[in-house]
Amino acid sequence: MADKEYTYQDVAEHNTKKDLFVVIHDKVYDCTKFVDEHPGGEEVLLDVGGQDATEAFEDVGHSDEARETLEPLLVGALKRKAGDPAPKAVPSAMSPSANTSSAGMGTAMYAIVFVGGLAAFGAYQYMQSQQAKQA
Numbered sequence: 001m002a003d004k005e006y007t008y009q010d011v012a013e014h015n016t017k018k019d020l021f022v023v024i025h026d027k028v029y030d031c032t033k034f035v036d037e038h039p040g041g042e043e044v045l046l047d048v049g050g051q052d053a054t055e056a057f058e059d060v061g062h063s064d065e066a067r068e069t070l071e072p073l074l075v076g077a078l079k080r081k082a083g084d085p086a087p088k089a090v091p092s093a094m095s096p097s098a099n100t101s102s103a104g105m106g107t108a109m110y111a112i113v114f115v116g117g118l119a120a121f122g123a124y125q126y127m128q129s130q131q132a133k134q135a
């Protein structure tokens with residue numbers, strides 16, 4: 001069974017809780033029996049059911065134990081056809097794109113702090129001027 005070849009189209013048919021395949025690193029796994037036992041919950045597995053779950057799986061940083069859990073679930077290999085999506089790149093923490101997005105967040109945070117600071121400064125000035133009038 002484990003040497004069977006599946007196309008994306010074949011895998012996509014197994015996307016329900018009762019019949020759940022995922023692709024991880026171009027291998028096809030049948031998670032139907034595992035979905036209830038997944039420590040990360042069934043929802044995340046159902047989300048990637050019938051699809052390439054490589055990125056989702058790697059993003060979590062699953063342990064070696066989790067990788068061993070995968071082995072008995074293996075049912076075959078993914079057979080790519082022309083026009084299929086390319087293998088999912090696994091983003092590493094060091095990759096430039098990861099850095100760019102976190103830098104983007106950082107800039108947004110600074111902007112919020114800056115605008116907040118300006119508002120506080122304005123309020124302070126206003127209060128000072130009100131007090132000056134009273135004196």
Ligand code: HEM
Nearest residue numbers: 031039040044045048053056057060062063065066069070
């Ligand atoms: C069939 C594939 C998968 C297997 C065999 C698997 C297995 C496991 C195992 C054994 C753990 C416990 C922690 C560890 O050992 O790393 C775990 C945790 C987790 N998994 Fe998966 N997983 C799979 C797919 C996924 C996918 C596709 C996601 C999508 C995001 C995911 C999300 C999580 C999360 C968020 C946790 C952490 C739960 C917590 O610490 O509270 N898993 N998984």
